[in-house]
Amino acid sequence: MRIQVPLLVLACCSLGFSEHLEADQNIIIPDHWAHLGRVNPTEEIELTFALRQQNVDQLEDLLLQVSDPSSPQYGKYLVLEEVTALVRPSQLTQKVVHQWLQRNGVSHCQTVLTQDFLQCSMTAQVAEALLPGSQFHRYVSDGQSLVRSSSLYQVHRDVLQHIDFVGGVHRFPPTGQDLRGVLSQRNRQRPLEAKFHLGVTPAALRTRYNLTATDVGSAQNNSQAVAQFLEQFYHPADLAQFMVMFGKGFQHRSDVDKVVGTQGGGKAGIEASLDVEYIMSTGANISTWVFSNGGRHESQEPFLQWMLLLSNLTDIPWVHTISYGDDEDSLSSAYMQRINTEFMKAGVRGISMLFASGDSGAGCKYLAKGGNRFRPSFPASSPYVTTVGGTSFKNPFKITYEVTHYISGGGFSNVFKMPDYQVGAVNAFLKAQSAPPPKTYFNTSGRAYPDMAALSDNYWVVSNRVPVPLVSGTSASTPVVGGILSLINDQRFLKGLPSLGFLNPLLYQLKGRGLFDVTEGCHLGCLDDLVQGKGFCASVSWDPVTGWGTPNYPALLAALLERK
Numbered sequence: 001m002r003i004q005v006p007l008l009v010l011a012c013c014s015l016g017f018s019e020h021l022e023a024d025q026n027i028i029i030p031d032h033w034a035h036l037g038r039v040n041p042t043e044e045i046e047l048t049f050a051l052r053q054q055n056v057d058q059l060e061d062l063l064l065q066v067s068d069p070s071s072p073q074y075g076k077y078l079v080l081e082e083v084t085a086l087v088r089p090s091q092l093t094q095k096v097v098h099q100w101l102q103r104n105g106v107s108h109c110q111t112v113l114t115q116d117f118l119q120c121s122m123t124a125q126v127a128e129a130l131l132p133g134s135q136f137h138r139y140v141s142d143g144q145s146l147v148r149s150s151s152l153y154q155v156h157r158d159v160l161q162h163i164d165f166v167g168g169v170h171r172f173p174p175t176g177q178d179l180r181g182v183l184s185q186r187n188r189q190r191p192l193e194a195k196f197h198l199g200v201t202p203a204a205l206r207t208r209y210n211l212t213a214t215d216v217g218s219a220q221n222n223s224q225a226v227a228q229f230l231e232q233f234y235h236p237a238d239l240a241q242f243m244v245m246f247g248k249g250f251q252h253r254s255d256v257d258k259v260v261g262t263q264g265g266g267k268a269g270i271e272a273s274l275d276v277e278y279i280m281s282t283g284a285n286i287s288t289w290v291f292s293n294g295g296r297h298e299s300q301e302p303f304l305q306w307m308l309l310l311s312n313l314t315d316i317p318w319v320h321t322i323s324y325g326d327d328e329d330s331l332s333s334a335y336m337q338r339i340n341t342e343f344m345k346a347g348v349r350g351i352s353m354l355f356a357s358g359d360s361g362a363g364c365k366y367l368a369k370g371g372n373r374f375r376p377s378f379p380a381s382s383p384y385v386t387t388v389g390g391t392s393f394k395n396p397f398k399i400t401y402e403v404t405h406y407i408s409g410g411g412f413s414n415v416f417k418m419p420d421y422q423v424g425a426v427n428a429f430l431k432a433q434s435a436p437p438p439k440t441y442f443n444t445s446g447r448a449y450p451d452m453a454a455l456s457d458n459y460w461v462v463s464n465r466v467p468v469p470l471v472s473g474t475s476a477s478t479p480v481v482g483g484i485l486s487l488i489n490d491q492r493f494l495k496g497l498p499s500l501g502f503l504n505p506l507l508y509q510l511k512g513r514g515l516f517d518v519t520e521g522c523h524l525g526c527l528d529d530l531v532q533g534k535g536f537c538a539s540v541s542w543d544p545v546t547g548w549g550t551p552n553y554p555a556l557l558a559a560l561l562e563r564k
């Protein structure tokens with residue numbers, strides 16, 4: 001009676017015993033992934049269950065208090081144990097989910113310290129029965145192999161209220177901020193410039209941002225981290241060579257202190273080399289960690305694996321910089337809301353999360369003629385991270401003032417509403433615009449980003465032992481800002497002050513103090529009749545292209561040391 005199985009599944013769903021958790025998740029397979037066919041029913045896959053947390057509203061209130069210098073709670077951060085006590089799923093949630101898994105024959109599960117994620121291995125057959133509607137297939141791209149479902153999944157009605165989403169079913173690994181695209185395009189367009197162009201080096205950054213030779217870390221427990229999700233590796237030898245070539249004139253380290261996750265032996269990636277080399281050049285002499293490709297199982301989501309790690313480690317670095325983004329409209333809102341809660345969990349621990357704003361300006365979702373819209377990117381659009389845009393030198397042959405780098409990601413979220421801390425700044429921008437893009441292109445009620453910026457154009461990187469010029473992208477500006485915030489943390493620690501933690505409430509209260517305002521240039525937008533390739537333009541004070549501007553270290557340090 002083999003036929004009974006599918007009949008039963010059909011009966012279950014059409015009768016409404018199960019429902020979608022992520023009905024709005026995009027399940028289009030990205031072009032570069034080739035389909036290899038359905039996975040064998042006995043093959044093992046690994047799924048991640050995000051259990052419904054408690055007290056998320058309280059967590060949010062608490063985050064805003066510990067991050068707001070005008071609150072008596074400012075800087076009174078929680079340790080992971082206290083975060084657990086606050087958000088841990090209720091006993092009912094844990095019981096219902098465990099029973100559901102058990103009933104379906106799932107018994108190999110691991111949890112994290114905060115108890116709000118479960119990671120379980122099971123056969124594809126069990127997974128497909130557990131998640132009606134799912135059907136697991138194998139895809140390959142560039143030597144990487146993945147297992148994902150080609151169709152949306154449902155869960156039993158009993159667990160609907162107890163699970164936020166299931167990881168490992170849909171999302172493909174992020175493509176990063178398409179740094180390689182920008183790089184190769186630059187090489188093609190401007191071959192001559194490479195010879196004469198100054199290029200961005202640690203020395204150029206330290207000069208522009210007013211870092212003296214003695215502006216390096218020295219506090220005992222300071223630390224910073226970069227995270228990679230692109231099957232890319234940094235090579236210790238590249239970092240060492242980079243520091244020999246470019247690390248003159250300031251005390252620095254030439255080694256990473258800790259690699260969490262798997263460092264493959266393959267070729268170094270430009271992206272991985274860039275992040276490590278530059279966070280260690282501005283955040284010089286500070287202990288640095290690399291989170292590398294967490295989640296190597298074919299059915300894991302690397303970014304999600306990294307988020308789980310943060311909830312499973314009691315001691316993690318104070319500053320994290322991440323160059324990863326996806327279009328908001330490709331991700332389910334349940335997933336984005338939950339990841340946003342994970343950022344709050346990091347923030348209440350006093351940890352600063354910095355994300356690249358993206359390399360497509362305002363982006364564009366091409367719809368019907370006359371109906372195009374800008375296309376925000378996540379996590380850049382999360383209200384609980386600090387998002388970093390990009391600039392270029394006005395004169396590429398000199399260390400002068402900065403202007404907009406046309407790729408700098410920026411805009412307004414369609415998912416997250418505008419947080420209170422930025423309402424004044426954003427409304428002032430909207431009012432002052434002389435020729436704004438049509439209102440139909442963006443959502444003025446959404447979280448607006450970026451928050452600040454740094455140089456993102458024409459970096460020198462050492463990769464596979466070769467110095468490479470013309471590397472560009474907000475992937476470059478983000479670790480630069482990360483290193484500078486780490487230096488400020490360092491000075492705070494030496495004075496017995498807490499870390500900066502989630503910076504935005506304070507950053508917006510400073511109203512640009514300590515930053516170089518970027519007021520020239522526009523970034524990319526839709527290539528159509530109405531906006532003709534233009535998104536937003538930089539202007540005096542905050543704007544959705546370069547935020548409040550780029551760091552003037554001594555002035556920013558002074559401003560951020562005042563807040564106790």
Ligand SMILES: *[C@@H]1O[C@H](CO)[C@@H](O)[C@H](O)[C@H]1NC(C)=O
Pocket residue numbers: 110111112113119308312
């Ligand atoms: C969390 O850490 C514990 C102890 O280090 C480990 O046993 C467990 O497998 C980890 N959880 C996950 C989901 O990796």
Ligand SMILES: *[C@@H]1O[C@H](CO)[C@@H](O)[C@H](O)[C@H]1NC(C)=O
Pocket residue numbers: 208209210552554555
């Ligand atoms: C920092 O740099 C800017 C421009 O390069 C300069 O005008 C300023 O005087 C410097 N020093 C401080 C403390 O801001």
Ligand SMILES: *[C@@H]1O[C@H](CO)[C@@H](O)[C@H](O)[C@H]1NC(C)=O
Pocket residue numbers: 216217218219220251285
């Ligand atoms: C570099 O950091 C160490 C602590 O990690 C400190 O002892 C040393 O003094 C620092 N170097 C400088 C030049 O500040």
Ligand SMILES: *[C@@H]1O[C@H](CO)[C@@H](O)[C@H](O)[C@H]1NC(C)=O
Pocket residue numbers: 220221315
């Ligand atoms: C550094 O961290 C260790 C372990 O977390 C702690 O015992 C020590 O007191 C810390 N030192 C300082 C100077 O904060």
Ligand SMILES: *[C@@H]1O[C@H](CO)[C@@H](O)[C@H](O)[C@H]1NC(C)=O
Pocket residue numbers: 413414415416417418443445446447
């Ligand atoms: C605009 O953003 C808000 C969140 O601030 C959201 O609720 C709404 O759906 C968005 N509108 C569109 C058309 O996306």
